[in-house]
Amino acid sequence: REIPLGQRGIKTVSNPPRIPDFAFAFDIDGVLLRSSKPIPGAAESLALLKEEGIPFILLTNGGGKHETERVAEISEKLNVPLDPSVIIQSHSPFAELVNGPDEARALGNKRVLVAGGDEDGCRKVAEQYGFKNVVTPGDIFMANPSIWPFSKVFSDYYKAFARPIPNPVDPVDPTRGLKIDAIFVFNDPRDWALDTQVILDLLLSSQGVMGTFSDKNGRADLPNRGYQQDGQPHLYFSNPDLLWAAAYHLPRLGQGGFREALEGTWAAVTGGPSKGVELKKTIIGKPYQGTYEFAERQLLRNRSTFFGTRELGPLQRVYMVGDNPESDIRGANSYRSAHGSDWQSILVRTGVYNGGEPAWVPKTIADDVQKAVEWGL
């Protein structure tokens, strides 16, 4: 459903509504920024939408900082004032797992492992969401470096932010008896090796207790051959991107690359799916329906806040501008809105996508935003 902007959609509006019945969702990496460098046309496009009172959100599989911090950085780089409510990051929906209505979604008081990103940054984001007992792989490593013999080279990095393991039962090895109730990967891991080892230890443990190995593992008579059948913590990933557009001219491996590596190690250790040992996990982020539902709810809230009590017609169309066919575009094309909005994907060539030259793929983001605004108003 990739609709060339010049051929349908907003041009059919004969009497433009007082309030725009369309909005934009912008991916960040590869659309607005390349690593931290603004992409030509990005600043002008956001400025134009703000000037015309057209709502937009920033919908990214990136993260690692709190929404307020990330949006302040983007505002500064693009010289466009932005409110924290406009950004949805990969882990933003995890905030709904703090005080959810049921056990699986009421993790705020449970002890969780948060891996990924600049670990201290992700820990602070989780705590700002309301998670009260956050442990990082760096905490575990600094408490017992023998857990992963090869991360000693990173000791200075971990020393800078690691916290003591809470309430250790064994002063010699504070990680013994440490029980983890859920595992989150908030952003792209920096130390794939340590994170893989610690996550694997927990997935093979008894009841999520570090230093144990469940005697149910490997039991062919049990579902999943016993693996993850002994109260092990559930594993949440925030971003499926195998590749993303960073500063380098070729796409780089993203959090999806880490997950594939972890799943490969899981399969090698347990036999994996070919032996009926699935790695149970939850993956959120673009292109998945749940992330687009979360984003649309935020967009509708922002729209009603922005226009106040004025009579708001329904939001008819959302233009999702992205650089990654497997993420932004696939997600927008497959998204089914419960609010009746039609999400239309716009693929730019300033990020991951650098393929063929379909005539309508704009050179930069400004081309399509300008056209959409002209036709929509």
Ligand code: G3P
């Ligand atoms: O880690 C960021 C990367 O996976 C993609 O970010 O903004 O292109 O969704 P974005």
Ligand code: MG
């Ligand atoms: Mg992108």
